[in-house]
Amino acid sequence: MKADKIKKIILDSDYRYMILSRKVFKNTDDRKTIKKMYRYYFKKELDLDNPCSFNEKLQWLKLYDRQPNYTRLVDKYAVKEFVASRIGNEYIIPTLGIWDRFEDIDFNILPNQFVLKCTHDSGGLIICRDKTKFDLQRAKRVIKKSQKRNYYYWGREWPYKDVKPHIIAEKYMEDTETKELRDYKFFCFNGEVKALFIATDRQNPNEDTKFDFFDADFNHLPFRQGHPNAKVPPQKPVNFEKMKELAMILSKDIPHVRVDFYEVNGKIYFGEMTFYHFSGFTPFEPEEWDYKFGEWLKMPSKENK
DSSP states (O other): OOHHHHHHHHHHHHHHHHHHHHHHTTTSOHHHHHHHHHHHHHSSOOOSSSOOSHHHHHHHHHHHOOOTHHHHHHSTTHHHHHHHHHHOGGGSOOEEEEESSGGGOOGGGSOSSEEEEETTOSSOOEEESOGGGOOHHHHHHHHHHHHHOOGGGTTTOGGGTTOOOOEEEEEOOOOTTTSSOOEEEEEEETTEEEEEEEEESTTOTTSOOEEEEEETTOOBOSOBSSSOOOSSOOOOOTTHHHHHHHHHHHTTTOSOEEEEEEEETTEEEEEEEESSGGGGOSOOBSTHHHHHHHHHOOOOOOOOO
């Protein structure tokens, strides 16, 4: 069987499991659900009493590090105010509008290029590069599906549970050199950047997305997670040191959070804050890197049992 067909079967299997988990586990408590999902993805038991790997510790944080402010920080609209107050409004991608319903959007007032997304979800992104070719019905289907989804039920990332659904339009951004919106995802541990990863070829329909990981000095790290490395690793962003500085400010006093930035034509823009990288369900290859990342994550005191 060809490799691409095998890959499709695996992806379809994971997607079916994701949908099933939302339905079957919806009324199951978080601890039991997380343990079952961890067993599915890693083929071994989750140790919540003495977590050592990065992915194990992310599951522990879902259950026991429940700071109320995290809900605000995963809200794609509300987080902008927080970020602006910490590092300045110049790093915020302009918001063109915010609505409760898709039917309320007046597309006539939007520019020729824009991005639509829901504030409470992961995914459901609509990119409009030319309004004359914009597929309104497809956009409506994607956004309405996203609005109905509570992302918390997939992976039990509890900060998403109480985010109020809104639709926002943002300014379309594209770097003239890379011809894509490439983001730089910084792994922060109590305000210290330890690593980052870069996703490339996401907008290229003829290529698989590539993931490349680097240490805090931008040395390429020899592992994979979820996707292959690029044949030619991406270059260091011009504003690399400044991005690290901003990430450290935003992640201060948080045990672990991934802070994402874009670099567009030499300027930095904030992307999002992610508390549970890949929801803690994507293996490292080789596995030793799961434990190396785990060493960086110092666990806070348990707030509830």
